[in-house]
Amino acid sequence: MTKFISVPSRTKEILDQYGIRAKKGYGQNFLVDPVIVEKCAQMSHPEGAVIEIGPGIGSLTEQLARYARFVCAYEIDERLIPVLKDVLSAYDNIEVIHKDFLTEDLDAKAAELKKQYGTVSVCANLPYYITSQILFRIFECQDISCITVMVQKEVGERFAAKPGSAEYSALSCEGQYLYDVKKLFTVPGRSFNPSPNVDSVIIQFVRRDTEETPEEIRSFFALVRGCFKQRRKTIYNNLKEYLQDAEKASDALQKAGIDPSRRAQEMTTDEIRKIFEVLK
Template sequence: MNNNYIATPTRTREILRKYQFQFKKSLGQNFLIDVNILENIIKKAGIDHESGVIEVGPGIGALTEQLAIHAKKVVAFEIDQRLFPILDDTLKQYNNVQFIHQDILKADVIQVIKDNFTPGQVIHIVANLPYYITTPILMKLLQENLPITSLTVMIQKEVAARMAAVPNSKSYGSLSIAVQYYTHAEIVMQVPNSVFMPQPNVDSSVLKLTIRETPPVDVINEEYFFTLVKAAFFQRRKTLRNNLTNYFAKSFSKEEVNQLLDKAGIDGTRRGESLTIEEFAVLANTFTRL
């Protein structure tokens, strides 16, 4: 292993000292200090020398460096202006990396892809995401129908469990269905908090989301489908009938909710966590047709 890589405790401390960098808690900054874990992430993501990669939140460049070694081109979005002089220094030997000073939530990612990658190139998103904003970032990237193959992200262990959860499990909920509507979700690695500087209070998982060519279900109205899923988990301990009756009180009477459940062939005494994505699609389409 090259001891001069950024992702070692010694080199990270050197960089932080040199630039007198102070971590901003509000940006969820935790830098990776284990090269083996980074190399494993890249392997799990399926990065090769022809790949284009988008990174979110490069920090001081630990993951960016390994991506630059293994991929054809890396484009990294960073919101913290203080990091740009550091990145320019730490990654100056790599000519296949470009940094964009922008909040990923406001970025036109499709345009960035057009500007930086060749048509038909396989593109992956790889990131160590800030815990406090993981879900908004991932949902934005999934809903924009980007021409990407996969997203491989280091996120809080519990959030990864929710995104990859199956029906009838404690973690299964509306987030599981939203993510799995767009992707095949798989937890590919568990990561202890000891490989970060500073150490977060939680453990992490690496979640790989492989983009589906088409959703696993046909729904008449996508927005309504997600609204109904949210309604089904409105109060987790309540039955489907109660949740739907309460959530859609202005649209449907209790009797109408019962009739629609019967029409969909779904028992209203079940809880939302017991329904598969296919059953949610049937239910949403039944409600939409009324």
């Protein structure tokens, strides 16, 4: 029986066979821990379709294909497309798309997958350098009910951070607004090839029911990012810059009952939401 791709010796064999080396520019680190990879796939709510971003040489993709009805994997590195098609050829439920995930019409793709497979989740070992951008984009898509991602430990800690803490950020605010967030487990640096200098964590987001439209969510998130744009600035100064209108910013804060001298990192999601409702 052929070893799973995530077995270190099999990973090395594939990398040597195709002359592949991890590209720092794409934040590539290949998972070489079969226990963690399978556990991650099993816990990702793979009942229907699963979207993966950055499959690399397919270690997680392979395990997802064993549990999900369908796997849609986005890979930006053209060197890896023929590798993926070769090493995953035994599976007929995988679509490998050579594309920058951030340029995809995610709403349309997720709606298509949901219609065909019932549920859509995301499971990925995210490139460290672009984690926030990818998650911000996924958060905006209503049809994705569960997100299970491997991220740098310090990034993972931001998701669970509370207002007033140093780690609390726009990412914390957005994630906790739409999702129940929990840390599943820690992944040591030695579980990757090459091994990074930091540990990772696997974080899971399960979406709460909401009646808001994608447009409303995007508008609210734009406001959140505006409020957090410069952490040292007061909510008034950031909001004034976001709105390009000092009087409108002052009026909105007054109507929302927010002290203009406070900072966004001290405020709850509900408080920022009050500003959004006033500005509607």
